[in-house]
Structures are given as structure tokens and as C-alpha cells.
Amino acid sequence: MTEPASTALDLSGAAESGPATTVAELPGRRWWRHRPRRWRRRPSGWHLVLIPASLLMVVPLLFMLGTSLSTREETRRFPPGVPGALHWSNFSQAWTESPFGRWLLNSAIVSVTCVVTNLVLCSLAGYAFARLRFPGSRLAFGAILATLMVPFQVLMIPTLLIIKYLGIVNSLPALIVPNLVTPFGIYLLRQFFLTLPVELEEAALIDGASRFRILRSVLLPLMGPPLSTVGVLTFLTVWNEFLWPLVVTSSSDVMTVQIGLATFQSAHFTDWPVLMAATLMSQIPVMLLFLAGQRYFVSSIANTGIK
Template structure:
């Protein structure tokens, strides 16, 4: 009596089951989806969060009459680029964009440099009061900006930086979050790599630059993206520290499109699209590194 095989016949090469197409059945007979089951939940949630951006983009190509109509139009009757022409035709818009770019880029570079130096010192060096200093630094993250803006304004006034881009740059040169995030990531790196470099005669600074920082690109990308996002979108502090329109940032300049009695909503929407675009591109470019850094920086406390 010969034994019969209960396994299903092997599918020929190039068949649907071999290619892993949609609706493929596994060897156990279960229907295997071409994507994770979590996507069925995450896809509607992603669409829900994307609705404001989609509405912003649609409204930017509407006329003022369509935007102000009640009930509001869900789709423009025709593509109207009047808002974009009004924004780009404003003589101050390129200046505002350049101001925001200068402030954001300087803040990103300074946070990467000073955050890496401070984070490495807290992660690898033990000195008197290091833990206390770390706790005090983290405690400043719990203080709301409303409590510190007046002292910050007085300091900037004493330095003579009010109504200049320096008043926006100096308070953002380094943040406790950048130091903390980089410290957490540095703690997850093996010490053996640094010890081997010390044996070869490398100094601490050289070890940081040549070994630690190249391995910390995910954390550096995260700090860069979050710093750029917070600085680029900041409105409260520029509103306090800047008076002259030539020193306006992009967010502050967009408020001039809204008047007391009349608002050009098409220009406001178009300006916001142009403002969101650099941040969106920066996040998409660093998305993989961003997620990798968030998961890695929590390995050690």
C-alpha cells in the first residue's frame, strides 16, 4: 500500500501564487493578502489626516467668490490661479521666504552641532553634577513659552537684536530636545567602536566626528526635520520680536493678507500651500531616518 501525498500540487513557475499576487492562498489554504491587515485600518486614518491638506490645495485654486460661498463648494468650477499670482506678485514675498529659510537653516545647523556636542558629553562623559544638569535641562522643556517670552525679549533687547533676524536665530541655536534625543541615540551605540578608536590614538572630538556621527544619521535627520519644522512654522516669537516688514518671516508675512474688513482667502490658501511644501518635502525625504531614530533612541534610558 503506497502513501499518497496530501500536499497540493506545486504551482507552475510564473503563476499567480508564485508571484504573490492579490488573493493568493498559502499552503495552509488561508487567503493571504498582498499587504498587512493593519493597512485596512491605517489607510482610512491616513486619508482622514490628509483631508485638511487636500482641502487647502483645492481651495488655493478657487476664486474668492467660490471660497466665500455658502454652502461651500467642494470642487472648483474652474482652476483659478489668482491667489498664486497675487502671492508671487507681492514684492515682499521672496524676502519673507528668504528670511524664513535663513532662520531655519541656521537653527538646524546650530542644533546639529551643539546638540551633538552636548548629547555626546551627557552620554559618554561623567562629570560632577552631570545628572543634575541633565534633569534641569529636561525640566526646561516643561516650561511653556508664554512664561519665557518676556525675559527672552528683554535679553534680545539688551543685545540690540530686536527687529533683526538675530532675535529669531539666537533663542533657537540649541534646544533641550535636540540634546536629549541625540544623547539617547548615542547611548544605543556600542562603546567598543569608540574604545578601539581611543586605542588608535583618536581624541574624543575625533571619535565623535569620524565614528559616532556617521552612525547617527537617523537621529541627526530627526533633529534636523523637527527643528526645521518648528522654526519654519513659528509665528508667536516673530510677531513679538519683529516690527519692520522687511524682516518678516513667511508665517508673519502671510498674516498681512488678512485685513480687518476684507481677506483674500485665495491668496491665504495659496500662500499656505507654498509654506507647507518645503516642510512636507523635508519630512518625506527624511521619513525613513525619522522613524528609525524614534525607535532606536528609546533602547536605553
Template structure:
């Protein structure tokens, strides 16, 4: 009996060791897969940057993985031969205005759908959401005819007007506001607060993550918009970045370093906005009154 116990004890004591080994192996495999996936997704961006720093890339010259003689000649040529600085400024201006106006319209409409009781609220919200199923290609002709009647073709206002309201933004912020406890509204009402004060001091601070998400989506949608600016903007000095990038592929067909330099310029603002908004998303979650 004693011998059997002594023979079983080492086996029992090895069980936690084997369990830890299985956990550690699973941990290593999971991290290897995640790192491999991250490298696969990061490589196209890295190759774009390397190509933009490799002079003559595309003319029978394959860029090296680590460029031995990097140069900013492609960027210099891009900004000297074309009004690329004005193009970037146009895109930033349009994207910033679109984002600000969409935040205002989406937040106020979302508050109305979430907190104001009026007849037909659910039906109106459903009809408004149904507009998300209509593609832009269907609306191009009527929008163009309407703006032409008002004389807004080839103007910044003509490019901006169709982007001022966003059904997705209203839906996103309404869902976030629905998560805010109604007890906060009631407590503020007892203190004499009106709708504007409740909206500004209670709702907006508690939906910061949703607001930061909408900022990223609104800016990215305007920044990457190609079809509508291509239709409504005719003058070269009013062009946006996606249209200018398409022109680069036509003018510098064999000079991929210049084309990739334009791509890098188009990526930098979105990357900076993402890093900026990511901090506020985390801060909004930490400071939120919702547990």
C-alpha cells in the first residue's frame, strides 16, 4: 500500500506541470499567430514606404527590403511638379468640416431619437436607417442636378452638402445614448437642467468612445471619398487627394516611387487621427459614468 502511494505521488505532482506546459504552449502559439498576422498586414504599408524612398523604383529597379541609400527625391518631385500641397490642404479642409458638422447633426438627432418622446419616433428612425441601404451611385444624378440648379458645382460647398448628415452616425450615437441611465436625466431635471444642459453635461461626456469612433469614421469617409468629389469638383486647384492619386498613376505610370510617395502622404493624416482618437476612446471608457 505504501509503495503504491509513493508511485502515484510523482504522477499527481506532475499534473500541474503538464497543465502549465499546455497553457504555455497555447500562449506561445497564439502569440506567434498574432505576430504573423500583424506582420502580414503591416508589410504592404512598409513596402509602400520603402518604395517611396527608393529612387527609380519601377524602372526595372526592385526596391530593397531595407533601402541602403534612401532618398526623399520622390517627395520633392511630387510637391514641386504638382500642386500636391494644395490637394492635401483641400482634403484636410473638407474632411475636417465634414467631421465637425456630422458630429453636430448626428449628436443632436441621436439625442432627439433617444430622449425626446414624440409621435412616430420609431417609424421616422426606421425610415432614416433605411437610407443606409441606398448606394451613393443611385444618388449621383439627382444630387448633381440639384446642386447644378443652385450653382454649387465646382465649389467646396457643393462637395460638402451631401455629407453633412450621416444615418450611421445618428444610429451609432443613439445606441450609445440609450446605454446612459435615465436616472441621470431625472436627477439633472430635478436640479433644474433643461435639454441642452443634459445633452452637453451628461450625454456627451458619457458617450466619448462613440464620439471618437464617429470622428474616425467620418474623417476617413471624407478623406477616402473619390466618386462624389470626382463628379462635383472640376477645377484642378479644388481636387482632393484620392483624385490626385488617380492622376499620379496616369502621369507617373512607371515611376512607382512617386506614386508610393503620394500614398504615404495620404496615409499619414489618417494614422495620426487614429492614434489621437484611440487615446480618447480609452479615456472615455475610464471616465464614463456607465459601469
């Protein structure tokens, strides 16, 4: 798999490698330094480009927010603005007219379970693939990487047959089991362990600590960033997953919020305010997590290409 070049990037701009500092370090070119500084003081002309472009990107989401707080009559008015009074009733209506709470709970159960199992299983496997040499390890790692190439549509039908055979079709376990561990997570953590110096573990090894003990006591404190990346990636993928839950669930009480939303849409096809309220609710957990952990989202997306 091709990997995007850089890993360190965050939205706050803190990780930006400023050309100014690089140039300033070069002897004989110090006079270049004044240019970026002057730019920073004057309002940049780029705002004229960036403000409309950013607005264009957020219009769909603002429109969703606006509609979710309007009455049906207000949505037919032009220009669409901030509604006169905020109609929170759309949210309660969406909540009561459908098992929305149940759907959100299902999504939460499935996502959180998968995050936890991924963190544990990917750490273990990533560590073993990075540090231990044993018969079959290369073959196993190669096989795991090979599965990354396969589109899900190929796996979908046999996976459904396997789930049927296991007798867990149309249940929460059916949504969880195929996502218990992701090859990308194993790969990411293996790469992380390879960057750590072996010396960290040697003292503990000589003192007779087991590999599991080392992983838990010596390495776990260092694994914050990669684990956050894997966690965020898993949460995002599982929460937003659509095709698999669509295939494997049929009754309302085991649906995830994405499938629920799609069903809700067919039932309330023109009731836009309520529909937008429901859509907004389905996105709140991911949005909150995104705002809280932007840098992990960014690094997980930049590292894996999963959206």
C-alpha cells in the first residue's frame, strides 16, 4: 500500500513546518526572514478566497442545523435565515417517532466494543509482528496485509453466510464480530513499535518480565498517540459504516443509527425539519469526538486513507 508522505499534521497549524524558519537557519539568507513576518501582520488577501470557499463547504451542515430548528413553513421561505424561534420540538419528535435512542445506543455499543477490542488485539499483534521472530510470523503478517487489498463487496456475501452459520444474523454481535480487529490497526501499531528503541524493553526482559508484562508496564505509557489514532479510526469507521449493517440487520431494535436514519428518511420523506434533526443527532457523537481529538482524526485519515 502506498502511504501518504507525512504523518505529523494537525489542524491547529502547530505542526506546520514554516518555510521561514528553515530559511532562517541557512547562513547568508537571513534577510528573507522579514517577508513572512510582514505577511503575518497585514490581513492576507487569501481570506478573500478562503472565506467563500469555507462557507461553501459548511453550507450543507449549516443548512441542516437551520432546518432542524425551523417549522415546515419556515423551510419554504426565502432567503433561509435563522429561524424566528428555535423549534427544538423537531428533535423530540424525531426521538419519539422512532426508536432513535435505541439506534444511538446500538451504534455506541457496537463502536465502543470494537474500539476496545481493536486497541487490545492490534497492540498485541502489532507488538508480536514488530518484536518477535517466530515461525509463520512473516506469512501471517503478509496475509493480513493482503486482506487490505480486497474490496468489501467481495467479502460481503460470504461473511453474511458465515454470520448466518454462526446463528447471529440480525443481532448486535453480527455487527461487532467482523470489526473486532482491523488489519490497518495492526499495521499502524507495528510501525509504531518499530520506531521504539529496543533498549526500552531490554532491562525488563533481563529482569525476567514476560512480553505481556513489558507491553503493559513499559510500553503502554508510551502508546497514547498511536492508540488514540487507532481508536479514533475504528470509532469513525464503525459509527459511519453503512453497507454491512444494512445487509445484516433487518429489525429496528438492532439497527445502528446510520441504518435507522436511512429508514427514518423513507418514512418521513418530506418532513425536512424532523429529518434534519435526526441527521444532526446521528452525527453529534462523531462531531464531538472530532472537535475533541482533531489531531488524531487527521493523523488517522492521513495515515490510512480511510474516511
